[in-house]
Amino acid sequence: MEHKQLNVEQPFLLESGQVLSRVQIVYSIAGTPTAAQDNIIWICHALTANSNVADWWSGLVGEGKLFDPDRHCIICANILGSHYGTTGPLAMDLATQERYYHNFPAVSVRDMVGVHELLRKHLGIRKIHTCIGGSLGGQQALEWALIQPHLIENLVLIATNAQHSAWGIAFNESQRMAIQTDPTWKERRPDAGHAGMKTARSIALLSYRNYETYMKTQSSKDTDQTDNFPASSYQQYQGDKLVKRFNAFSYWILSKAMDSHHVGRGRGSVVQALQQVKSKTLVLGIRTDILFPVEEQKFLATHIPDAHYEEIESLYGHDGFLIEADQISQRYNEFVNDTFRISQY
Numbered sequence: 304m305e306h307k308q309l310n311v312e313q314p315f316l317l318e319s320g321q322v323l324s325r326v327q328i329v330y331s332i333a334g335t336p337t338a339a340q341d342n343i344i345w346i347c348h349a350l351t352a353n354s355n356v357a358d359w360w361s362g363l364v365g366e367g368k369l370f371d372p373d374r375h376c377i378i379c380a381n382i383l384g385s386h387y388g389t390t391g392p393l394a395m396d397l398a399t400q401e402r403y404y405h406n407f408p409a410v411s412v413r414d415m416v417g418v419h420e421l422l423r424k425h426l427g428i429r430k431i432h433t434c435i436g437g438s439l440g441g442q443q444a445l446e447w448a449l450i451q452p453h454l455i456e457n458l459v460l461i462a463t464n465a466q467h468s469a470w471g472i473a474f475n476e477s478q479r480m481a482i483q484t485d486p487t488w489k490e491r492r493p494d495a496g497h498a499g500m501k502t503a504r505s506i507a508l509l510s511y512r513n514y515e516t517y518m519k520t521q522s523s524k525d526t527d528q529t530d531n532f533p534a535s536s537y538q539q540y541q542g543d544k545l546v547k548r549f550n551a552f553s554y555w556i557l558s559k560a561m562d563s564h565h566v567g568r569g570r571g572s573v574v575q576a577l578q579q580v581k582s583k584t585l586v587l588g589i590r591t592d593i594l595f596p597v598e599e600q601k602f603l604a605t606h607i608p609d610a611h612y613e614e615i616e617s618l619y620g621h622d623g624f625l626i627e628a629d630q631i632s633q634r635y636n637e638f639v640n641d642t643f644r645i646s647q648y
């Protein structure tokens with residue numbers, strides 16, 4: 304997998320009307336496009352992942368896997384606002400010659416897609432065989448299918464939605480409140496708000512997993528234990544783990560982008576928007592997902608013309624989209640080969 308960078312030295316107009324004076328895009332590409340460009344797989348990543356898709360989706364991407372560089376040309380771009388190289392809050396603002404930090408403009412999922420479009424055009428890609436993503440990645444894939452209705456042949460939406468729910472926004476707001484309580488959050492340095500982001504990740508984990516996950520993986524077996532439970536150290540550990548690899552400014556910006564996701568904006572209504580999807584669509588729900596419950600994916604499949612809906616199992620709840628590679632591979636193969644036995648829906 305090659306890791307590359309594209310520098311677009313031109314102003315990029317955001318949905319908000321604000322302008323980024325230039326955009327840097329970090330992406331990975333593996334495999335070679337065929338002359339007919341019928342083997343291009345574009346993977347859209349979720350909140351804290353990056354363009355290194357062979358790392359975070361290793362069960363799906365790699366030699367002998369569902370998306371195989373020997374057969375496919377696999378592309379994944381780090382999203383606008385993220386921590387991992389594409390222009391985000393730690394980038395230099397040309398106007399001030401300082402990092403943006405708190406001054407980074409609000410971005411939307413449509414803006415993320417706008418940046419994917421810059422890269423697609425730079426690479427000369429006219430057709431995407433499959434665009435796939437889970438969670439925030441699915442939100443991008445869906446928006447892309449609406450913004451460029453004839454680009455994506457097969458659209459795969461996993462554990463995602465048409466508009467971000469009040470429930471999801473409430474979780475995100477609680478996480479931002481945790482960041483705001485950190486006294487360092489007002490400072491202009493890359494690690495500002497780190498302690499707050501640690502708490503934010505702990506809150507987020509509760510929505511990425513569920514009761515069963517914690518009961519099965521974090522229950523104490525010690526009948527005499529009265530403190531320092533596994534579930535406590537797990538929350539601490541997961542918070543620390545994110546702090547070591549991410550920044551609170553990106554966390555803030557990306558969670559706000561997710562909140563604003565609404566395919567109906569400027570398109571009449573959510574239903575009217577979904578009816579405009581032209582791609583052949585597979586929607587996957589995860590039965591144990593409490594953050595993006597399956598009702599949201601059933602809604603997508605009801606209103607996207609001829610969409611196919613399937614469910615997968617996971618102990619991990621919402622994060623199952625990152626983990627359940629075998630089930631996703633099986634459903635995808637049935638979808639592209641039209642061999643679904645009985646629809647779950």
Ligand SMILES: CC(=O)SCCNC(=O)CCNC(=O)[C@H](O)C(C)(C)COP(=O)(O)OP(=O)(O)OC[C@H]1O[C@@H](n2cnc3c(N)ncnc32)[C@H](O)[C@@H]1OP(=O)(O)O
Binds near residue numbers: 352534
């Ligand atoms: C540059 C980069 O690194 S970005 C790429 C990585 N991240 C991403 O792509 C984002 C998406 N990925 C994720 O969100 C996650 O990796 C997932 C959902 C796929 C899996 O989550 P994980 O945290 O790996 O799994 P799980 O919830 O089972 O936790 C296991 C970890 O918690 C630790 N742990 C488990 N129980 C406890 C406990 N009671 N107390 C303390 N630590 C614990 C384990 O030792 C393990 O640590 P490790 O991650 O250092 O190996």
Ligand SMILES: N[C@@H](CCO)C(=O)O
Binds near residue numbers: 351
């Ligand atoms: N666990 C995922 C977010 C879930 O959508 C991530 O950290 O990117």
